[in-house]
Amino acid sequence: MASGPVNDTDVLIVGSGNAGLVAALAAHEESAKVAIIERAPVERRGGNSGFSGGIFRFAFRNFDAIRPLLAESPTLPFTKVEVEPYPADSFHNDLIRVTEGLADPTLTKLLVEESLPTISWMASRGLVWELHLTHASKRGETFVWRSGTVPVMARGGGRGLVDMLFDIVDQTGVPIYYGVRAVGLLADSGGAVYGVLAQTPEGTKEFRAKATILACGGFEANPEMRARYLGPGWDLVKVRGTRYNTGDGLRMALEKGAAPFGHWSGCHASVIDAEAADVEAESTDTTRYSYPFSVMVNREGERFVDEGEDFQVYTYAKIGRKILEQPACIAYQIFDQKTLPLLRSPYMNSRPLLGQSVEELAEELGMDSERLRLNIEGFNQAAQEGEFDPSGRDGKRTRGITPVKSNWALPLDSPPFYAYAVTCGITFTYGGVRVDPQCRVVSEDDRPIPGLWAIGEMVGGFFYHNYPSGSGLTRGSITGRKAGISAARYVKGR
Numbered sequence: 001m002a003s004g005p006v007n008d009t010d011v012l013i014v015g016s017g018n019a020g021l022v023a024a025l026a027a028h029e030e031s032a033k034v035a036i037i038e039r040a041p042v043e044r045r046g047g048n049s050g051f052s053g054g055i056f057r058f059a060f061r062n063f064d065a066i067r068p069l070l071a072e073s074p075t076l077p078f079t080k081v082e083v084e085p086y087p088a089d090s091f092h093n094d095l096i097r098v099t100e101g102l103a104d105p106t107l108t109k110l111l112v113e114e115s116l117p118t119i120s121w122m123a124s125r126g127l128v129w130e131l132h133l134t135h136a137s138k139r140g141e142t143f144v145w146r147s148g149t150v151p152v153m154a155r156g157g158g159r160g161l162v163d164m165l166f167d168i169v170d171q172t173g174v175p176i177y178y179g180v181r182a183v184g185l186l187a188d189s190g191g192a193v194y195g196v197l198a199q200t201p202e203g204t205k206e207f208r209a210k211a212t213i214l215a216c217g218g219f220e221a222n223p224e225m226r227a228r229y230l231g232p233g234w235d236l237v238k239v240r241g242t243r244y245n246t247g248d249g250l251r252m253a254l255e256k257g258a259a260p261f262g263h264w265s266g267c268h269a270s271v272i273d274a275e276a277a278d279v280e281a282e283s284t285d286t287t288r289y290s291y292p293f294s295v296m297v298n299r300e301g302e303r304f305v306d307e308g309e310d311f312q313v314y315t316y317a318k319i320g321r322k323i324l325e326q327p328a329c330i331a332y333q334i335f336d337q338k339t340l341p342l343l344r345s346p347y348m349n350s351r352p353l354l355g356q357s358v359e360e361l362a363e364e365l366g367m368d369s370e371r372l373r374l375n376i377e378g379f380n381q382a383a384q385e386g387e388f389d390p391s392g393r394d395g396k397r398t399r400g401i402t403p404v405k406s407n408w409a410l411p412l413d414s415p416p417f418y419a420y421a422v423t424c425g426i427t428f429t430y431g432g433v434r435v436d437p438q439c440r441v442v443s444e445d446d447r448p449i450p451g452l453w454a455i456g457e458m459v460g461g462f463f464y465h466n467y468p469s470g471s472g473l474t475r476g477s478i479t480g481r482k483a484g485i486s487a488a489r490y491v492k493g494r
């Protein structure tokens with residue numbers, strides 16, 4: 001572990017999540033003298049990236065195009081897998097569709113076009129990629145990934161990703177200063193940034209550098225900013241990831257005239273066990289992503305969302321907001337004996353409430369049993385005939401009720417019934433600063449602020465309203481690599 005401060009750095013990186021670590025590698029590859037400061041102590045390092053599933057979305061022509069990048073597992077030989085193609089135009093259309101057409105065109109192009117080259121470059125730097133089964137379905141003995149689900153993750157998930165990146169960065173000799181919190185940018189009279197002011201265990205110090213890359217996340221762990229920008233109630237939600245992303249970088253950049261950009265009242269908020277911790281809530285047991293096969297009701301026994309609108313990967317990031325709108329920010333996912341076998345592993349160690357009948361379940365949940373019975377009966381009658389197929393959008397829908405369930409609408413009629421209490425968990429915020437294609441921070445006058453870059457969660461304009469899963473890490477790697485190269489060349493060119 002390095003001890004500071006440093007004042008002769010070419011490129012200073014603030015934050016050591018996926019984006020910051022990738023930026024460090026890219027800048028070092030360009031022969032820059034690089035240093036990283038990280039607010040967390042060493043034992044809590046990794047940021048949201050460390051809490052993540054380590055799943056990366058990227059465009060690929062067909063499985064043959066990515067097979068050489070993947071480590072084959074003896075338990076999952078490539079002969080037993082079928083990965084449907086996910087061409088660039090599908091990734092592009094997904095980004096535009098789920099963001100309701102608002103995603104910035106230049107950033108969207110960057111995300112799509114640089115996705116596979118960046119994954120390949122990371123492999124060349126020693127990152128190990130594997131198939132993972134979370135999004136797979138089974139056809140006979142074959143594991144199938146439908147187009148748009150995400151087949152690839154870093155070995156060991158999010159923790160594995162950051163552990164590998166820290167190892168690779170350590171091998172380059174780039175120092176990381178832990179327990180150092182940037183609190184302000186240093187800028188000369190012309191506005192050029194030359195480092196940061198930071199709180200260290202030894203007091204407040206300057207860390208000077210020719211180029212500064214902000215990689216210190218959004219404001220998801222700051223209840224005051226959540227209430228201010230996302231709105232009432234958001235101060236109370238659970239925080240899935242790191243406690244350290246409290247918007248410092250955004251505040252510091254805005255203070256120096258950076259242009260705010262993107263969906264400042266929007267965030268990625270998904271569905272999480274109601275009993276999870278309030279902060280750093282994510283664990284192997286807390287996600288509740290089998291809801292497309294459930295009937296989901298609020299405390300009053302009312303459905304409030306189309307549980308089967310699409311594959312989970314396209315709906316989970318917006319469903320948290322719907323749950324937040326419900327009384328006490330609580331909902332129940334109800335399964336019966338037909339759908340129970342489809343539950344993902346995180347449900348296995350938890351405590352569902354059980355009922356031999358809908359009325360009995362309602363009593364367990366403290367609900368009006370007549371109301372729940374009527375609502376479930378209404379749902380069952382509305383469920384249309386058709387083949388139930390959990391591996392694809394089966395179009396087995398309801399008719400005549402609101403909200404509709406668009407796929408996987410099986411009647412809830414095979415007791416005992418199991419109910420899992422869930423709530424809203426914020427993942428990360430969408431609002432950020434505006435950057436150009438090299439990830440230089442742009443001022444409100446639309447000019448790059450000399451010496452300043454921003455990457456990862458700090459960049460606005462990528463995501464609005466919703467998000468296709470696996471795009472956050474890909475964005476972090478792409479922007480990290482771009483900024484690392486750009487900052488190193490800026491220093492060289494001075």
Ligand SMILES: Cc1cc2nc3c(=O)[nH]c(=O)nc-3n(C[C@H](O)[C@H](O)[C@H](O)COP(=O)(O)OP(=O)(O)OC[C@H]3O[C@@H](n4cnc5c(N)ncnc54)[C@H](O)[C@@H]3O)c2cc1C
Pocket residue numbers: 014015016017018019020037038039040045046047048049050051052053054055056057180181182183215216217240241242244245246248249282427428455456457458469470471472473474476
């Ligand atoms: C539970 C969970 C699961 C997820 N799963 C996935 C997934 O599978 N795939 C996917 O694509 N995305 C996923 N995401 C989203 C993804 O993790 C993030 O979007 C991405 O990791 C952000 O990377 P980053 O480097 O920008 O930020 P982070 O990884 O959060 O890194 C920011 C770093 O900055 C540090 N920091 C903060 N303030 C300061 C300061 N003032 N000074 C110095 N350092 C500071 C923090 O301590 C942290 O280490 C998930 C997120 C969560 C929370």
